[in-house]
Amino acid sequence: MGTHLKASVGQCSDRGRKPSNQDFHGCTMPAEPRLSMKGMAFAMADGISSSDVSHVASETAIKSFLDDYYCTSEAWSVRKSAERVLTATNSWLHAQTRNGPHRYE
Numbered sequence: 001m002g003t004h005l006k007a008s009v010g011q012c013s014d015r016g017r018k019p020s021n022q023d024f025h026g027c028t029m030p031a032e033p034r035l036s037m038k039g040m041a042f043a044m045a046d047g048i049s050s051s052d053v054s055h056v057a058s059e060t061a062i063k064s065f066l067d068d069y070y071c072t073s074e075a076w077s078v079r080k081s082a083e084r085v086l087t088a089t090n091s092w093l094h095a096q097t098r099n100g101p102h103r104y105e
Contacts, residue, residue, distance in 0.1 A: 005029070007040060022047020024058035028066045038078060041069050057093055064089045 007029055015021035025044035029035065043065045045058040065085055072081035 005035065005040070009042075013044075020055070022055035022058055024055065024062045026062045026066055028070070030070055034070050037074055038070055038072075038081065041066055057097070061089055061093060064092070 009027050011025050011027075013021055013023040013025065023044065023046055025042075027040065027042040029040045030038070043062045045061045047054045047058040068085045068089070069081055072084060076084070
């Protein structure tokens, strides 16, 4: 008898004192063999709420991480995969902010 991962996921976020909630969260449970190699991924980003477009950064960070994490080398550990994807995603978002039309908001 084999064992199978079963997961039930619930997500909730609150805007707090701000007028809008710019947080974003997500999870991915891939099919085998990725599930055995990389596991299930959960990610959340706390929107900074200081700009009208901060929610875009939160959503992009999570979607990019969840998409790119499972594309990393099978030879990489979970930690190395996560670190590399987070570093690349953060660098890309930082560059977009520095060069974007909303950089002074």
